[in-house]
Amino acid sequence: MLEFLGRIDRQVKLRGFRVEPAEIEATLLTHPVIAEAAVVVRDEGGEQQLAAYVVPLGDVELAGRGRRLFLSARLPRYMVPGSVTVLDTLPKTSSGKINRRALPAPAAAVVEGPPPTAGLETE
Numbered sequence: 001m002l003e004f005l006g007r008i009d010r011q012v013k014l015r016g017f018r019v020e021p022a023e024i025e026a027t028l029l030t031h032p033v034i035a036e037a038a039v040v041v042r043d044e045g046g047e048q049q050l051a052a053y054v055v056p057l058g059d060v061e062l063a064g065r066g067r068r069l070f071l072s073a074r075l076p077r078y079m080v081p082g083s084v085t086v087l088d089t090l091p092k093t094s095s096g097k098i099n100r101r102a103l104p105a106p107a108a109a110v111v112e113g114p115p116p117t118a119g120l121e122t123e
Contacts, residue, residue: 017078033060050081
């Protein structure tokens with residue numbers, strides 16, 4: 001007997017597209033001043049949106065608009081998170097993994113503009 005328990009990766013279907021949050025995190029980590037990154041799917045007003053959380057290297061300040069432009073140049077529009085929140089540290093579990101459930105809601109932190117849409121984005 002074979003029992004299917006679900007996916008072992010974190011791939012999600014968002015607005016008709018298959019999205020792997022780990023791919024977005026890996027792209028964020030290629031930024032020269034980002035030390036850690038986490039991407040989760042949040043339910044915002046009945047609609048699911050990608051939310052990214054980043055920790056800068058040292059005392060470096062990340063430019064707000066630059067984070068989304070950095071991702072927009074490297075990822076398809078549907079994979080660019082609607083918000084990128086800068087945190088001092090990412091919450092961790094006792095085993096040292098990122099505690100995604102403990103990440104703050106983007107509305108409680110600095111949110112960077114509206115989510116990407118099918119129309120033109122003016123940045």
